[in-house]
Amino acid sequence: MTKSAVLQIQTAFKGLDSSDAVKEYAEKRIQKLSKHIQKMAHCHFVFTIEKTDHVAQLHVNGGEFEARAEARAESMYAAIDEVTDKIIHQSRKFKEKRSGE
Numbered sequence: 001m002t003k004s005a006v007l008q009i010q011t012a013f014k015g016l017d018s019s020d021a022v023k024e025y026a027e028k029r030i031q032k033l034s035k036h037i038q039k040m041a042h043c044h045f046v047f048t049i050e051k052t053d054h055v056a057q058l059h060v061n062g063g064e065f066e067a068r069a070e071a072r073a074e075s076m077y078a079a080i081d082e083v084t085d086k087i088i089h090q091s092r093k094f095k096e097k098r099s100g101e
Contacts (some may be wrong), residue, residue, distance in 0.1 A: 006040045007033065008098045015089035022047060022076055029084040030058075038065035045083075047076060056083040065094050 009030060011023050026045050033041065041062030048055045053072040056079035060067050067090040071082035 007031065007043055008040065009043045009045070011045045011047065014046060016047065016049050019076075025077060026056075026084075028079050029080055030087075032084070032092055033060065033088055036088065036095050037062040037065050041065070041080070045080075047079075054079045056080050058083045058087055060087055060091075064098075066089060067091065067094075 001035045005032060009027050011018075011026060013019070013022075030045075031041050033043070039062050041060055044059045046057040048057075050072075052074075054074065054076040055070065055072050056067070056076065057070045067087050069083050069086035069090070070090060071086065074081040
């Protein structure tokens with residue numbers, strides 16, 4: 001049985017009002033990451049709006065694993081889905097690379 005990591009999650013809203021619903025959704029989505037990394041990870045979301053795009057940026061630092069991703073979409077929820085999927089994909093590749101050594 002693998003041990004899940006503890007995630008410390010920070011959120012920042014730039015150019016738009018803070019939303020508890022968006023924060024909770026982002027925290028829920030990023031919990032999937034804990035399956036792929038073993039150490040405590042710091043996750044920092046930044047949410048912005050540029051023209052008509054909702055932008056979600058995510059930086060994750062957990063032990064030897066560090067990744068950044070950005071996603072743009074018509075809604076903030078779609079941007080969160082996309083950015084978390086990108087980070088999870090990167091963490092899977094990292095885990096596979098580490099297990100192959």
